[in-house]
Amino acid sequence: MGARMRAHDWSASPLGAPETWPQALSSVVSLMLGSRFPMFAAWGPELGFLYNDAYAEILGDKHPAALGRRFRDIWHEIWDAITPYVTSAMAGEATWAENLPLTMNRRGYDERTYFTFSYSPIRDEAAIVRGMFCACTETTAKVKAEEALRASEARASGVLEGMGEGFMLLDHDFRILQMNAEGFRLEERLPDQVVGRSHWEVYPGSEFMPIGQMYLRAMQERIPLTLEHRYVWPDGHAAWLEVRAYPHPEGLALFYRDVTERREREDELREAEARFQAIANSIDQMVWSTRADGYHDYYNQRWYDFTGVTPGSTDGEEWEDIVHPEDRERTWKVWGESLATGEPYRIEYRLRHHSGQYRWTLGRALPMRDGAGLITRWFGTCTDIQDIVEAREVLARSREELEALVAERTADRDRMWRLSTDIMLVARYDATIEAVNPAWTSLLGWGERDLVGGAFMDLVHPDDVAATLAEVGKLSEGLTTLRFVNRYRHKDGSYRWLSWTAVPAENLIHAVGRDITAEKEAAQALADTEEALRQSQKMEAVGQLTGGIAHDFNNLLTGITGSLELMQTRMSQGRLTDLDRYMAAAQGASKRAAALTHRLLAFSRRQTLDPKPTDVNALIHGMEELIRRTVGPSVHIEVVGSAGLWSALVDSSQLENALLNLCINARDAMPDGGRITVETANRWLDDRIARERDMSVGQYLSLCVTDTGTGMTPDVIAKAFEPFFTTKPIGQGTGLGLSMIYGFVRQSGGQVRIYSEVGQGTTVCLYLPRHHGDAPGSERMPDLAGAPRAERGETVLVIDDEPSIRMLVTEVLEDLGYTAIEAADGPSGLRVLQSDARIDLLVTDVGLPGGMNGRQVADAARVTRPDLKVLFITGYAENAAVGNGYLDCGMQVLTKPFAMEALASRIRDLIEARPVRSGREPERDQ
Structure with a gap:
């Protein structure tokens, strides 16, 4: 452009020759010619036009004639649009425009263009504005591309909104960016409940986990995905959706539609095909x-x-x-x-x-x-x-041969009809008898004249009428009867059992009945004999059990009563030196009696359990030495305790008893010695394994005892948990051990399973539900002498129908400084509770005379005393009476017999516990 300017004839230009141009204009031209960006300058009253090579491309056909001409003459077609910007620049104010639309004619036709430019004033040495300078960029392509993109997006949005299927756009974090109208219609939710939220928040549920993994794979690997799944919305309605997922710059585009009707039609088609x-x-x-x-x-x-x-x-x-x-x-x-x-x-x-x-x-x-x-x-x-x-070939024979054959077959049929010992019957579907064979007379006493024309339903036993009519209905539908049994009346009034086979004809029933009365009577006699035998076995087992229990209790009572008599004699003689020995003997006998009672309750599977969070590994470790001494030196004990074993919510005493019994059984199965392995493990049971073990799905810990003994046959395993069942000789086992273990574990919410092979050994596994939480350390029984004492005025109401128990509990309370009130039955205790007397704690037996049990008294008292603390004491398995294993807050249970130290500690703990809150809590919180 510099060369063109030097060669240009400037005589006709309002600018004059370049050597006459002022310094300000020359400087601008020098700057402009050295730039690669489109620029031009307009100078003087008539705004003579100068530009660089980059701007020449914008001029099109107007170049090079535009050099030195008036600005207005060059761009006369856009002058009205740019005049405000020119006026402002010549007035000394810089102006700027972005993407200004201009209709230009630079190639012989009008075209719509867009420019971004700035007009700046050019001043002379006297600071007077003499011209203007422009730096510009043509943005036509950019603006049109943006317009096309917006139009495309608008068209796409219109297409999406007009689609008959749902659309959803997810970003890379699975947030919902966009959803079309059909998507909202399928959702039946407002936009603000969906758009902008996480896909997994809008569509929660485990069924979306595998779908989410497929979405993630499609997004990461940039591959399309098509799937169908059944979705249940939060309001409960369900539908089958076909989903097509496509990678998108934003993340993932989902197109989906309701295909429930198609799936239903396909199901109907498959069902029709199967039919x-x-x-x-x-x-x-x-x-x-x-x-x-x-x-x-x-x-x-x-x-x-x-x-x-x-x-x-x-x-x-x-x-x-x-x-x-x-x-x-x-x-x-x-x-x-x-x-x-x-x-x-x-x-x-x-x-x-x-x-x-x-x-x-x-x-x-x-x-x-x-x-x-x-x-x-x-x-x-x-x-x-x-x-x-x-x-047909037979029919084609000669008439004589055919008639002879028919006569022979008819004779055969007639002989069968006359000689059969089974009764035969031809009847209509309305029960009218058309024909009977002679066997009716020999079997039921009825002659042909008695029966033909009558109804066979008149002979059916009243209890069999409904079933017989139903069978006739099946025959009328074309179904054959096989071995249908009912009773028919003999002419003498008795009934005979008959087994019928019948076939339907066009209008008739053809039936044959066989007398099975003797078989029925023999089967009933056999059943009666078997039932009598079972009852005899039960009575013998119960007799053996009660005899053994009576023997044990008599021994224990002798120890208690004898010790008490000797204590009374020594005290009357003033000899107090041996009292401790007699007291220890009596207490030991009473504790063994309590243990026997608990074993009986375990056998009946109704013992009152005291479940607490238990560290089973620690329990086994504490019993290991006892087990070794019990099984003897010929049996090697190996304990395999799983690291990180969960705790279980169980009655630890019952679990110890169960473990010891299992080890004793294992020892008895190895008369020549062997190995016992005690093993614990955490178990997570899925649907299949839980069904196999007859358990609920969930987390359990297992305690398994394995021996290398004689093993058990499948028949023995099937009966092992039955009460009284034992394989040991008479006098060496009652058959209660495994039954008690089974009752305890089932009552604790678990399961027991036996795995055995004859000659190889046996494994018995106890599965106990996991307790979420840590097992506490062992608690030391408090000393009654050191038990915390009552605060001033604290009062306890004691309700028990046994005077000796009321006396003992009352004396313990008074020794500790409590005021004790006694009641012998439920109604009298309730009257005290409904009075204005101060009662800080109710101690009551569960089983009470007078028409109200202990739980009913407590519930009635809490109507007027909602914060009343309650301690139930019971010697029976009254879980149902205290709330089916659940107690209200502020209630606990203590099983008889109990130590006085335990009673004192439990009373103080209850009184000092936080106030009673509403609701219920499990009995395990005792």
């Missing part, structure tokens, strides 16, 4: 179908059973090979005529049977037509008529 298959395979005929052109593409199972060919081997025209060679030409001709005319197909021909012989069959087919009458398929059957063909 068709079931029907086709249930009938005696061979069923087949072809396309409209006669191509065979379906046979039912009866076809393959009859012919013995492999599936698919007779498709198309291959079925011709199993047609008898003499019948093939005729068969093809008839079939071809039906295909050509659409007339029904019917032919008799011989097919090769799977035995290798040919049998006559009847082939029939009908065409299926569409709404226009065009044939779409053929459905046909083949029926084995070999017997019919042979019968």
